[in-house]
Amino acid sequence: SESQNWVFMVTAQTPTNIAVIKYWGKRDETLILPVNDSISLTLDPSHLCTTTTVAVSSAFHQDRMWLNAKEISLSGGRFQSCLREIRARACDVEDENKGIKITKEDWAKLHLHIASYNNFPTAAGLASSAAGFACLAYALGKLMDVKEDESQLSAIARQGSGSACRSLFGGFVKWIMGKEDNGSDSLAVQLADEKHWDDLVIVIAVVSSRQKETSSTSGMCESVETSLLLQHRAKEIVPKRILQMEEAIKNRDFASFSQLTCADSNQFHAVCLDTSPPIFYMNDTSHRIISIAEKWNRSEEAPQVAYTFDAGPNAVLIARNRKAATSLIQRLLYYFPPNSDDLSSYIIGDKSIAK
Numbered sequence: 001s002e003s004q005n006w007v008f009m010v011t012a013q014t015p016t017n018i019a020v021i022k023y024w025g026k027r028d029e030t031l032i033l034p035v036n037d038s039i040s041l042t043l044d045p046s047h048l049c050t051t052t053t054v055a056v057s058s059a060f061h062q063d064r065m066w067l068n069a070k071e072i073s074l075s076g077g078r079f080q081s082c083l084r085e086i087r088a089r090a091c092d093v094e095d096e097n098k099g100i101k102i103t104k105e106d107w108a109k110l111h112l113h114i115a116s117y118n119n120f121p122t123a124a125g126l127a128s129s130a131a132g133f134a135c136l137a138y139a140l141g142k143l144m145d146v147k148e149d150e151s152q153l154s155a156i157a158r159q160g161s162g163s164a165c166r167s168l169f170g171g172f173v174k175w176i177m178g179k180e181d182n183g184s185d186s187l188a189v190q191l192a193d194e195k196h197w198d199d200l201v202i203v204i205a206v207v208s209s210r211q212k213e214t215s216s217t218s219g220m221c222e223s224v225e226t227s228l229l230l231q232h233r234a235k236e237i238v239p240k241r242i243l244q245m246e247e248a249i250k251n252r253d254f255a256s257f258s259q260l261t262c263a264d265s266n267q268f269h270a271v272c273l274d275t276s277p278p279i280f281y282m283n284d285t286s287h288r289i290i291s292i293a294e295k296w297n298r299s300e301e302a303p304q305v306a307y308t309f310d311a312g313p314n315a316v317l318i319a320r321n322r323k324a325a326t327s328l329i330q331r332l333l334y335y336f337p338p339n340s341d342d343l344s345s346y347i348i349g350d351k352s353i354a355k
């Protein structure tokens with residue numbers, strides 16, 4: 001019939017986010033519920049982002065997905081949770097020009113084709129599931145005319161990957177851990193939009209690394225099981241830091257922002273070291289970058305840069321303004337000359353978002 005030939009598509013773009021108060025540890029592995037709140041900033045989409053096209057057609061016979069043009073399996077529980085949650089909220093969609101109507105009931109039976117691209121080299125070790133699942137939830141929500149707002153969509157993206165819930169918003173974002181066992185109140189809210197503090201410049205120093213890293217998912221699971229420091233951090237330290245960080249962001253107080261960001265990154269890596277067996281994400285180059293930043297901040301009247309490291313050796317450096325960013329790059333080039341083996345590249349951008 002004529003209805004065999006139609007296809008509906010939606011394309012969305014979502015940047016990755018960098019935590020300044022870290023998420024590390026789950027209280028529920030399946031629903032992906034964290035042991036503490038976290039705060040992040042969303043990057044400029046021109047540098048580290050995912051673009052995802054979702055398509056539906058009666059000619060499709062199964063759900064399929066391609067990541068960077070290679071087909072990947074959708075059979076994992078995390079993909080299935082996201083697809084199930086979005087389908088459950090699908091609404092009637094009508095295209096009068098094509099004479100097509102997809103009802104709520106149809107969405108349960110129709111199959112999807114999903115194509116996703118990262119605009120950053122996976123080899124850089126910056127591949128992040130954060131942008132990917134946020135983009136998938138957002139694009140599917142648009143395709144199926146889901147009425148949920150960004151926070152409610154974030155609770156669905158969260159079930160793909162915890163940090164993904166924070167990429168549904170630009171600017172500064174808080175992932176509230178929530179109290180409910182079913183995860184309904186574990187979602188992201190925007191603290192400040194991308195225009196609020198637009199002096200900040202982010203520089204990512206891509207540190208060469210040949211060693212295989214422990215995945216975040218298994219690493220944090222081992223930390224929850226073995227690190228007493230993690231328990232102390234989640235209960236006693238992070239709740240206070242979250243309040244202080246919210247205050248620093250509200251007041252654009254770079255001195256407090258920098259102090260909290262660096263301290264929280266260092267404590268996250270201390271928790272990794274406190275895990276049995278210990279997990280090492282930073283390497284000698286990472287440690288040298290910390291020393292350079294600390295020494296520079298102490299030699300000035302006020303801090304000029306904040307550093308933070310995730311589950312790998314790359315440094316995310318946040319300069320207080322463009323002048324500080326220029327000085328930062330000069331310092332990095334001095335300590336790591338262009339032909340040195342320690343650093344492979346820099347990615348420079350502002351925080352912001354586009355969809």
Ligand code: 2P0
Pocket residue numbers: 018019021022023024032038129130160161162163164216217309310311
């Ligand atoms: C964060 N990280 O807050 C922390 C800091 C890495 C270090 O969120 O198991 O890929 O999919 O929920 O989100 C990386 O963990 O882990 C992460 P899952 P995810 O950004």
